[in-house]
Amino acid sequence: MDQPPRIGRYSLVRRVGAGGFATVWLARDEQLDAEVAVKILSDNWIEDDDVRRRFLAEGRFLRKVDSLYVVGVHDIGEADDGRPFMVLTYADGGTLADRIKAGPLEFAEVVRVITQVGRGLKHLHARGVLHRDVKPANVLFRSDPSGDRAMLSDLGLGKALAEVSRITMPGGTPAYVAPEQVMGERLDHRADLYSLGAVAYAAFTGQAPHGVASLGAVMQIEAPPPSMTTLREDVPDAIDVVVRRALEPDRDKRWPDLDSFLNALREAHNTGEVPHALVPAAAMPTPATAVPVDQATALAAASTPTPTSGEQTVATPAKRSGRSRWIAVLAAVVLAAGGGYGGYEYVLSRPVKVGTGPLSVEVPRSWEQKAVDANKSMVVSTNTAAWQGNSSTEGVFVGIQDGQTLPKTATPPPDCDPASVDPPQTTEVSEVSFRFSCKGPSVLERYKLMDGKVLRVQVRDDNATTREDVAKSAKYTP
Structure with a gap:
């Protein structure tokens, strides 16, 4: 079926992406004189009610979160031929997958991108949604006055937390999916945390962890992937340990939440030290609840205890209290x-x-x-x-x-x-x-x-x- 020159009030400019179920077009909103992305269901799925439901569910999930780091849905409708479409924030900076293919990324850039994607995931989780398909191709970049901003896209596999609390069908991209998701187990936020760790691994090294090509192979994973230093010698040891903990096959051994992972990653990058929170989650000490505030600047900084002999000098990221x-x-x-x-x-x-x-x-x-x-x-x-x-x-x-x-x-x-x-x-x-x-x-x-x-x-x-x-x-x- 030939693509019409416009859908509703949106004039189609060029195709910018295509997947198994939908095509994405750069379009112009003529009423607002703005560039947008129009995602429309592929014509060969127009009669499949289940695929239509999944397509519309993605729009509903995206509408649940108001975040700078998640692609926004601005409109939804139906084309003249009956295919549903949604109008999304247009990301003009390409994908993280494109940047990884272009060559090694600077460490600071990787930490910035992973932090922004992590914020997007936190906002999704706060609205009761798991992404379930975090991967470099689903991390888009949008230009803004300060440079560019990473945004999560494509919630085609997204699930409400109330649904994933039950046993769900396997799904996801083999190189980035958590083992428990492949096994159809009950899921929580740690499935997306694993995928974010896998994206970080790929961004630091240029290669996905484990190199698995099928969901069946994911079920055989029994340990974190090899050290990132085997693929890129200059990766700091502290960063390597932080990322590989996020990739523990046993979710109880991973970081307990996104904040713990993101704080540890930033700390490892800023100081070069292995963060204190790398001890198992169950052994994490409760942070002090009363430390001085710098009243002169009206912004606080917690004091760091002086280490005793033999202890590491580290900052304490957020932990479970x-x-x-x-x-x-x-x-x-x-x-x-x-x-x-x-x-x-x-x-x-x-x-x-x-x-x-x-x-x-x-x-x-x-x-x-x-x-x-x-x-x-x-x-x-x-x-x-x-x-x-x-x-x-x-x-x-x-x-x-x-x-x-x-x-x-x-x-x-x-x-x-x-x-x-x-x-x-x-x-x-x-x-x-x-x-x-x-x-x-x-x-x-x-x-x-x-x-x-x-x-x-x-x-x-x-x-x-x-x-x-x-x-x-x-x-x-x-």
Whole structure:
């Protein structure tokens, strides 16, 4: 069937990709005068109801997440010949697979890309979706003023967590799929974590781990792949150990979550040291909950204990705390009571309230580290040690300021553009907000008049809803 010159209001420019079930076209939205990607079901599948359902399910999954690091769906419809189509964010920078084929990538570039893809996965998981097909060909790049941005695409194998809690049919790309997914076992976020580790391995070395070509061969994998240094001699040992732990066939031996993996990868790259969290997850110590905050800069940095003789000098990335273990126990109770994975997902997605003295804030449960200063300020983050120096670290600063006057301007944080200011909604202004566009996660800074004090809240996160929810929840209660 010949492709028409347009679909709806979208004028087709050229074909940019094709797979087994669909074709992707660069198109122009004539009403908005913008370039978009139009993905349309291949004509030979038009009568297959199951394939149509899967195609439309991908659009629904993509719509569940509002993330800079996941390709967005802007429209969905049906062509004149009855084929469904969806309109996606156009990625003009090609794929990670293209870049890997072109030659070795710089280590810093790999860490940046894997961090961005990991954020996209976190946002999918937070909305109750597993990707199940993370691979270099599904990592796209979109140009923006700061360079380019990696985005996850193609959720054709995506599944709701409530569905993958049951036994599912095998699927995925052999070189990048987790063994438990091939075996049809009940899945969780660690299946996508394994695939992300496999993508990292390929990006660092130019070759996929194990080199398997069939799903059956994946079932025979019994150990992590060979050291990356056997393929690229200059790969630092610390990075090699971090990535290979993500590729443990036994998911209980992998990093417990995406934050742990991403924090360890960045730490290994920045310091060259093997992160402390490489000890088995069950043996990870709970991080300290009270360390000084640098009040002068209004951003906190956790102090690092002085090592004793024979210990490694390392920063402590986010780990599972006692609270997380309690959540796991509660989840087991929910499951035992017949709540199913839906109940487990609900427990994990609920925010947790964190406080010190008169200050409190509700944050995502992955923000497990807290730094405080004399009950006057605190930082809650994925990694308080990196909060001040690394603008990609997600978290929130909450602090009390002297005076009773709301500021009219705000100084941009590092790597951020000047702020846009929310206009007052009433003549009696009790708060003011400044929104910063940054190279890393965007920043929302809000000042509130509360009980004769000015409460300053600065939230750093990719997701606009998360930023707003966290800022709104911050309170000062003397």
